[in-house]
Amino acid sequence: LTAVKALRLIEVEYEQYEPILTAEAALREGAIEIHEGTKNIIAQSEYHLGDLHEALAQADEIFEDEFSTSTVQPCALENHSAYAYMDGSGRIVVCTSTQIPHICRRVVGQALGIPWGRVRVIKPFVGGGFGSKQDVVVEPLVAFLTTVVGGRPVKLAFTREETFVASRVRHAIYFKFKTGVKKDGAIVASALKAVSVNGGYASHGHAIVDNSGEKFRHLYDQQAIKFEATTVYTNMPSAGAMRGYGIPQVMFALDCHMEDIARALQMDPLLFRLKNLNKEGYTDTLLGIVAHTNGLPECIARGRQLIRWDEKKAVRRRQTGSKRRGLGMACFCYTAGTYPLNLEIAGARIVMNQDGSVQLQVGAVEMGQGSDTVFSQMAAETIGIPVDMVHLISEQDTEITPFDTGAYASRQTYISGMAVKKAAAEIKDKVLRHCRVMTDIPPQDLDIVDAWIVYQHNGARIMPLAEVALDGYYNLAHAAPFTADVTNSAGTNALSYGCTFTEVEVDLATGKVEVLEIYNVHDSGKIINPQLAEGQVHGGVSMGLGYALYEQMIFDPGTGKPLNNNFLDYKLITTMDTPEIGVGFVETDEPTAPYGNKSMGEPPVMSPAPAIRNAILDATGIKFNELPMNPHRLFERFKAEGLI
Amino acid sequence: MIAKKISCSVNGRKVALEVDVRASLLDILRDSLHLTGVKKGCSVGECGACTVLIDGEPYDSCIYLAVWADGKDINTIEGEYKEGKLSKVQQAFVDEGAVQCGFCTPGFIMSTTAMAQSGRKFTREEIKRELSGHMCRCTGYQNIIKAAQKALED
Numbered sequence: 001l002t003a004v005k006a007l008r009l010i011e012v013e014y015e016q017y018e019p020i021l022t023a024e025a026a027l028r029e030g031a032i033e034i035h036e037g038t039k040n041i042i043a044q045s046e047y048h049l050g051d052l053h054e055a056l057a058q059a060d061e062i063f064e065d066e067f068s069t070s071t072v073q074p075c076a077l078e079n080h081s082a083y084a085y086m087d088g089s090g091r092i093v094v095c096t097s098t099q100i101p102h103i104c105r106r107v108v109g110q111a112l113g114i115p116w117g118r119v120r121v122i123k124p125f126v127g128g129g130f131g132s133k134q135d136v137v138v139e140p141l142v143a144f145l146t147t148v149v150g151g152r153p154v155k156l157a158f159t160r161e162e163t164f165v166a167s168r169v170r171h172a173i174y175f176k177f178k179t180g181v182k183k184d185g186a187i188v189a190s191a192l193k194a195v196s197v198n199g200g201y202a203s204h205g206h207a208i209v210d211n212s213g214e215k216f217r218h219l220y221d222q223q224a225i226k227f228e229a230t231t232v233y234t235n236m237p238s239a240g241a242m243r244g245y246g247i248p249q250v251m252f253a254l255d256c257h258m259e260d261i262a263r264a265l266q267m268d269p270l271l272f273r274l275k276n277l278n279k280e281g282y283t284d285t286l287l288g289i290v291a292h293t294n295g296l297p298e299c300i301a302r303g304r305q306l307i308r309w310d311e312k313k314a315v316r317r318r319q320t321g322s323k324r325r326g327l328g329m330a331c332f333c334y335t336a337g338t339y340p341l342n343l344e345i346a347g348a349r350i351v352m353n354q355d356g357s358v359q360l361q362v363g364a365v366e367m368g369q370g371s372d373t374v375f376s377q378m379a380a381e382t383i384g385i386p387v388d389m390v391h392l393i394s395e396q397d398t399e400i401t402p403f404d405t406g407a408y409a410s411r412q413t414y415i416s417g418m419a420v421k422k423a424a425a426e427i428k429d430k431v432l433r434h435c436r437v438m439t440d441i442p443p444q445d446l447d448i449v450d451a452w453i454v455y456q457h458n459g460a461r462i463m464p465l466a467e468v469a470l471d472g473y474y475n476l477a478h479a480a481p482f483t484a485d486v487t488n489s490a491g492t493n494a495l496s497y498g499c500t501f502t503e504v505e506v507d508l509a510t511g512k513v514e515v516l517e518i519y520n521v522h523d524s525g526k527i528i529n530p531q532l533a534e535g536q537v538h539g540g541v542s543m544g545l546g547y548a549l550y551e552q553m554i555f556d557p558g559t560g561k562p563l564n565n566n567f568l569d570y571k572l573i574t575t576m577d578t579p580e581i582g583v584g585f586v587e588t589d590e591p592t593a594p595y596g597n598k599s600m601g602e603p604p605v606m607s608p609a610p611a612i613r614n615a616i617l618d619a620t621g622i623k624f625n626e627l628p629m630n631p632h633r634l635f636e637r638f639k640a641e642g643l644i
Numbered sequence: 645m646i647a648k649k650i651s652c653s654v655n656g657r658k659v660a661l662e663v664d665v666r667a668s669l670l671d672i673l674r675d676s677l678h679l680t681g682v683k684k685g686c687s688v689g690e691c692g693a694c695t696v697l698i699d700g701e702p703y704d705s706c707i708y709l710a711v712w713a714d715g716k717d718i719n720t721i722e723g724e725y726k727e728g729k730l731s732k733v734q735q736a737f738v739d740e741g742a743v744q745c746g747f748c749t750p751g752f753i754m755s756t757t758a759m760a761q762s763g764r765k766f767t768r769e770e771i772k773r774e775l776s777g778h779m780c781r782c783t784g785y786q787n788i789i790k791a792a793q794k795a796l797e798d
Contacts, residue, residue: 075781077685077693077747127747128781244798284704368782531741535783539744542784567690569778575772575785
């Protein structure tokens, strides 16, 4: 009661600050610093390639343009959630929906100031991540709280509303392009300035905009490039990784800019791109990444054919009605993993059972993209057994599974896949060597096909694999079960490519855009599992359509409060908004990859937004340089331009 | 807490429970009956992940009070796998690659199952409309629509 009385006597005065919701507000002279001494800047960076001034001096024309993208949320259907408890020996067990169990273990250890070995992280099935779970969000708190309550279980499960504002979002980035071009359409140089909007905490921080600065230079040939980037703190939700890691943002800016240049030069936008694309053999002088394969010209040819580009262009006359149709396309390129900027290591372990089947353990993370399936295919293919003889442990447990940095950067099929291949090759080698003990036939004359030991030269069956496996366990003189434990440290990277072709119908009266046709054509190297790869393209294109046309987190400018942090007000695409998504693959054979494969998971989300924008431009003559291109924005602009 | 006794049938089994009058059917299915195939994506009837059949009709169980389930016949995804066999709808989802992370899948399957049990014919457009209350972030709905078409054939 005394406390209640005392409470009444306390008068609180609040000084209300203006929320900082944009880069301009964060960088304004005298802006309140969200973290003291930072001037609201998380980091700044720049790089130069060649001499920009000298190169620009050779240009016949210089084009400048600005683009901006919106803040969107990954919207994995499963919210962020984790629980923790302490086991009998006082260790902390964290069970969490994460893309990075092994990194999570380290961060929890660091956060609690305890040896990392005292933390055990378990990753069960994950209900989608798309990058927002490539960060440690709820885990350190539950790990700490269980220590406070004597090791009893503590759970923290975000509501949908909390996931929107308190997990991670995609950075909104402002881009300013300056590009010099020759009369014949050859690009000579470009300068790109970028300002990336983060929230109150750094998370992946400046790395996202830096990545956009790296990837954009791999697509088109240029003599000189200058890139400058700044990432700022704001009162927006913290931004982190999201499918594409800065590339959907920069490809929107880049390939809208390219479209505008081609049109200004009165060149066919397809020919303009084909003329300027980096070719096979391109070597990035800053990182040393080599394009051993580049199927983009064929991807463009395929997309052009699928949408019947030439035919439709030929019959399209000047349109005057309220509904106008247009064609658009855009390209992208991407890498597989983060090497050489970061170390890329992945572990795989195989134990052959007595019946010739195998236990496969990987440190890589399945979260719906199908990695477990392709790793099983890889092990089966390399050893020479049917895929149902591969038993993969899907649950990640830092106590059991080998180390891998996790599911991000479209790295797993390329990097963890190589670990699986090496482990499987080692198993096969051990099996064939043991055959020699049993048969006296030299290993180089043998092979394993469909779980049979066969002669390599004619495929004649010698004995079932199961017989060798069993002997490996019970041979009195030579028993040594066949096992392999491999870590792959990738010293390579590979560039994947692709493009989107689309036809839209714009209703000038309502500002609504209907996507009539859309095709994504990818050079992701060899496709390991066509059905799963198609699924990745469907999902990525769908996310890209949302990015282009609907999605945007909105905040009250006066208070900074979120206005649409739920699925009713944040427009997520449904079955009703989904056009048929056409998929094409141009299969190249990447020599640095385990099976000729390149990145697949993130690429599909990179080019739909600029392709839609370019199609709207084709239909209406209006350039929309800001995402999303929702009816509200289109309608206002059409009114301002006198179209309605 | 005010509690009330209810009895209902869940996946063909009679169940008697004492439930908090404020509890949703979703809470009871997950926390009391441990039917965790019923997914919680939003808790307010927006995403469709918690869809179950109540007397054959699909409902968002997160906005259906547990007390309303008294005397009802409830079916969840856990009841669809019978005698070691997937249902026709489940098998179609597997065959068409309609599952990625799987979080939205139980809801889609239950709604499609209700459509299959209705005996009606559905056009592709009608299927899209029927399933529009379910959100999926992985698949772009392409293979889900295909799977539903396949399951609703003949």
